[in-house]
Amino acid sequence: MSFQPIKFYQTGTFTVGNRLLAPEERSVQASAKRFNSINSGHRACQGCGEALGARYAIDAAMEATQGRLIAANATGCLEVFSTPYPETSWQIPWIHSLFGNTAAVASGIAAAQKVKMKKGERRNIRVVAQGGDGGTTDIGFGCLSGMFERNDDVLYICYDNGGYMNTGVQRSSATPPAARTSTTPAAGAEPGNVFGQGKYLPAIALAHEIPYVATATVADLRDLEAKVRRAMEIRGARYIHILVPCPLGWGTAASDTVRMARLAKETGVFPVFEAEYGEIKSVLAIRHRLPVEDYLKPQKRYAHLFGKTPRIDVIARLQALADRNIRKYGLLGKEAN
Amino acid sequence: MDKPFAITLDPGSSLANKTGSWRTFKPVYLDRLPPCNATCPAGENIQGWLFHAESGDYEAAWRSLTENNPLPAIMGRVCYHPCEGACNRQHVDTAVGINSIERFLGDEAIRRGWAFPKPAVKTGKRVLVVGAGPSGLSAAYHLARLGHAVEVQEAGPYAGGMMRFGIPKYRLPREVIEAEVGRILDLGVVLRLNCKVSSIEQAMKEGQFDAAFLAVGAHIGKRAYIPAGTAAKMVDAVSVLRSMEGEEPPMLGRRVVVYGGGNTAIDVARTVKRMGAEPVIVYRRTRDKAPAHDFEIEEALQEGVMVKWLSTIKQAEEGEITIEKMALDEKGFPQPTGEFETLAADSVVLALGQDVDLGLLDGVPGLEVKDGTVQVGPNMMTGHPGIFAGGDMVPSERTVTVAVGHGKKAARHIDAWLRGTAYVPPPKPEIAGIEKLNTWYYSEAPHVVRPTLDILRRQSSFEEVVQGLDETNALFEARRCLSCGNCFECDNCYGVCPDNAVIKLGPGKRFEFNYDYCKGCGICATECPCGAIKMVAEGN
Numbered sequence: 001m002s003f004q005p006i007k008f009y010q011t012g013t014f015t016v017g018n019r020l021l022a023p024e025e026r027s028v029q030a031s032a033k034r035f036n037s038i039n040s041g042h043r044a045c046q047g048c049g050e051a052l053g054a055r056y057a058i059d060a061a062m063e064a065t066q067g068r069l070i071a072a073n074a075t076g077c078l079e080v081f082s083t084p085y086p087e088t089s090w091q092i093p094w095i096h097s098l099f100g101n102t103a104a105v106a107s108g109i110a111a112a113q114k115v116k117m118k119k120g121e122r123r124n125i126r127v128v129a130q131g132g133d134g135g136t137t138d139i140g141f142g143c144l145s146g147m148f149e150r151n152d153d154v155l156y157i158c159y160d161n162g163g164y165m166n167t168g169v170q171r172s173s174a175t176p177p178a179a180r181t182s183t184t185p186a187a188g189a190e191p192g193n194v195f196g197q198g199k200y201l202p203a204i205a206l207a208h209e210i211p212y213v214a215t216a217t218v219a220d221l222r223d224l225e226a227k228v229r230r231a232m233e234i235r236g237a238r239y240i241h242i243l244v245p246c247p248l249g250w251g252t253a254a255s256d257t258v259r260m261a262r263l264a265k266e267t268g269v270f271p272v273f274e275a276e277y278g279e280i281k282s283v284l285a286i287r288h289r290l291p292v293e294d295y296l297k298p299q300k301r302y303a304h305l306f307g308k309t310p311r312i313d314v315i316a317r318l319q320a321l322a323d324r325n326i327r328k329y330g331l332l333g334k335e336a337n
Numbered sequence: 338m339d340k341p342f343a344i345t346l347d348p349g350s351s352l353a354n355k356t357g358s359w360r361t362f363k364p365v366y367l368d369r370l371p372p373c374n375a376t377c378p379a380g381e382n383i384q385g386w387l388f389h390a391e392s393g394d395y396e397a398a399w400r401s402l403t404e405n406n407p408l409p410a411i412m413g414r415v416c417y418h419p420c421e422g423a424c425n426r427q428h429v430d431t432a433v434g435i436n437s438i439e440r441f442l443g444d445e446a447i448r449r450g451w452a453f454p455k456p457a458v459k460t461g462k463r464v465l466v467v468g469a470g471p472s473g474l475s476a477a478y479h480l481a482r483l484g485h486a487v488e489v490q491e492a493g494p495y496a497g498g499m500m501r502f503g504i505p506k507y508r509l510p511r512e513v514i515e516a517e518v519g520r521i522l523d524l525g526v527v528l529r530l531n532c533k534v535s536s537i538e539q540a541m542k543e544g545q546f547d548a549a550f551l552a553v554g555a556h557i558g559k560r561a562y563i564p565a566g567t568a569a570k571m572v573d574a575v576s577v578l579r580s581m582e583g584e585e586p587p588m589l590g591r592r593v594v595v596y597g598g599g600n601t602a603i604d605v606a607r608t609v610k611r612m613g614a615e616p617v618i619v620y621r622r623t624r625d626k627a628p629a630h631d632f633e634i635e636e637a638l639q640e641g642v643m644v645k646w647l648s649t650i651k652q653a654e655e656g657e658i659t660i661e662k663m664a665l666d667e668k669g670f671p672q673p674t675g676e677f678e679t680l681a682a683d684s685v686v687l688a689l690g691q692d693v694d695l696g697l698l699d700g701v702p703g704l705e706v707k708d709g710t711v712q713v714g715p716n717m718m719t720g721h722p723g724i725f726a727g728g729d730m731v732p733s734e735r736t737v738t739v740a741v742g743h744g745k746k747a748a749r750h751i752d753a754w755l756r757g758t759a760y761v762p763p764p765k766p767e768i769a770g771i772e773k774l775n776t777w778y779y780s781e782a783p784h785v786v787r788p789t790l791d792i793l794r795r796q797s798s799f800e801e802v803v804q805g806l807d808e809t810n811a812l813f814e815a816r817r818c819l820s821c822g823n824c825f826e827c828d829n830c831y832g833v834c835p836d837n838a839v840i841k842l843g844p845g846k847r848f849e850f851n852y853d854y855c856k857g858c859g860i861c862a863t864e865c866p867c868g869a870i871k872m873v874a875e876g877n
Contacts, residue, residue, distance in 0.1 A: 009780070009816065016828040020816070032841045041350070042351050043356070086347065089350075255862060258860055
């Protein structure tokens with residue numbers, strides 16, 4: 001009888017925890033003693049991907065730094081729903097900056113930390129900056145690029161939900177093509193957001209050749225945690241871009257938040273990779289490749305593509321973008337697991 | 338009073354904001370019924386025992402399994418595993434090999450000598466079980482564990498019933514029967530062999546029994562009228578299989594025609610093949626209409642058993658038979674075609690089904706017998722109070738597993754009846770169908786194919802055809818279980834809640850919701866791999 005040296009754990013590392021794995025192999029989120037950096041009672045919408053992504057990321061960073069962490073937070077959903085004065089959901093040292101200057105505030109904290117260390121401070125306190133895609137790709141872009149080029153010792157986390165959601169779903173430079181927002185209505189010959197506009201910030205971060213750049217989604221927790229842990233091992237400017245579906249802005253069911261992130265990854269719409277010093281080191285392979293329709297159809301912001309006369313041409317262009325991602329990043333990796 | 342510049346309020350926590358008030362739907366944990374459990378004729382909690390097997394705790398798995406079925410090593414060999422036909426994993430890749438894991442646990446229990454716990458209290462009641470087949474043994478086991486004194490009276494020289502006298506050795510080695518029966522006897526069950534009950538009323542009176550469970554099986558081979566010459570040799574399948582247990586194997590000659598298309602026909606054909614004969618099965622309908630299980634037909638064909646489909650025997654003479662070709666009509670019934678063929682045959686074995694020997698029931702008032710079987714109520718009791726019946730002698734599908742299920746069911750009702758109450762089975766929860774699951778989370782895993790002895794060895798010996806799993810692949814196979822409808826503590830709900838509104842209670846204790854903060858988004862229910870969370874509308 002042939003011996004089977006297969007390590008097989010029912011759900012492996014796809015689920016948050018797994019009783020069959022040794023405790024040290026389990027995720028931070030599976031622990032009953034996780035930090036819960038962002039606590040219950042916050043005012044995020046039902047099924048908010050950003051609230052989830054922020055807890056995933058900051059809990060992992062807290063774990064990696066043994067709780068020695070300061071976070072600067074740009075204006076945006078995350079700040080608004082977590083900290084309506086005088087209450088806060090944050091259980092970590094946390095500062096609210098302006099909409100556009102979070103990277104600069106974090107750079108300042110890091111600089112102050114350097115000075116304090118020189119003056120005898122022994123604790124090794126690390127700095128995280130975080131914001132939404134509006135505060136990162138549009139308004140805070142100059143400060144962020146400066147933080148990158150100076151290689152300041154900050155991990156910047158962008159929670160990308162593709163628009164200005166809490167002010168009424170306006171377009172940002174991270175809004176995907178064809179998506180309807182309140183400023184890119186589904187009207188005219190080319191409804192929704194225009195093709196060929198906007199920017200892909202992970203690639204811009206890569207071009208700065210900073211020590212670490214990664215993308216992640218709320219659907220792959222273990223991957224996200226590993227990336228935050230890796231980022232905290234490195235000194236210098238680091239950037240993690242996390243896809244956080246927004247039930248309000250995307251027009252999806254509150255219960256489908258994690259599912260939408262998974263579909264974005266499995267269709268190739270959102271490539272998940274990590275890079276060091278401008279070079280891609282690894283990608284998270286697609287497990288079961290799906291057509292982009294599977295991702296687009298559940299979202300009301302794309303409903304105009306599936307009307308009486310479906311916009312096959314537009315869907316084909318979106319499929320072509322996903323196919324380009326798959327080709328460019330090699331998302332159909334060998335290992336299916 | 339002494340606040341920093343521009344600060345007028347004390348800092349507060351968002352915990353003051355009970356977001357649970359937003360909710361219109363709320364998540365609730367529930368245990369749904371896995372399809373495997375729902376289809377198991379013996380009522381096993383398959384998902385339940387696999388849960389223990391997954392963590393490598395085989396003893397706990399075996400103990401959980403034997404709560405419902407005392408014969409796992411036998412089951413793991415002869416059960417037709419309807420559970421695997423219902424398994425949700427077949428929609429992902431292939432069904433979990435439940436039957437092979439059951440066998441592994443059964444063999445492991447025999448190897449390690451695990452014993453059943455002795456009943457804590459004795460009720461002082463005496464129950465007679467007639468027949469030591471699967472149904473009788475199962476009833477005896479459950480009654481003994483409920484604290485009753487049980488005596489099993491068996492007409493034959495060995496325990497096992499049809500498992501012994503109907504199922505060939507290459508499917509069920511006799512040591513396995515001995516081991517599993519012995520473990521039931523260790524509970525204090527008295528077994529009396531070669532003790533044929535000719536009158537149930539008398540036997541109950543003599544032994545001062547408070548109740549009886551009849552499970553005498555169906556051992557009389559059915560006959561069909563076939564014109565035959567005086568020298569033609571005709572025997573019935575049951576007696577052929579039974580004589581395999583004795584000193585002298587049956588003398589059937591080289592060319593043996595087996596008449597019938599059920600599992601017994603296949604068993605006889607494969608048995609005589611192993612004795613060096615050339616069996617030909619003659620069956621009046623087609624392969625897909627044959628009552629035998631297809632895998633058994635397949636194994637028989639692989640071993641070189643010939644089959645004449647769509648044929649009936651018209652005449653039997655010494656050394657040859659005449660068969661008539663049949664054709665299926667539009668309703669699927671075989672009709673004669675008038676085409677005849679002769680076939681060399683040293684003997685004809687009739688495998689046309691079995692009847693029940695109901696002699697022991699003569700004169701018992703209140704009993705109802707219909708179509709040769711004893712009629713029982715939903716509580717397995719016959720028309721005569723205190724006399725229950727099960728297995729092949731009551732109307733049902735005649736398999737070992739159904740018989741074991743009857744034994745368990747009857748034992749529960751007998752127990753209640755002896756206590757002057759009625760057993761009410763707990764309500765069945767809703768089925769955990771594949772649509773309730775989020776199968777994305779399960780790792781890909783191929784089915785472990787049970788190694789089979791190579792074809793030549795199978796044809797010439799009575800060694801077991803299907804071999805068992807070893808520990809590595811049994812563990813692998815167990816972990817392929819999706820745990821349909823029952824929490825397996827994957828922490829997904831705890832992790833994916835954006836509001837930290839799931840409380841982790843620790844290993845084995847599962848989770849609970851913190852409804853103060855749960856906004857009712859439903860991510861937990863969508864992302865629960867096994868469908869153990871349901872969203873229900875909030876009342877006003």
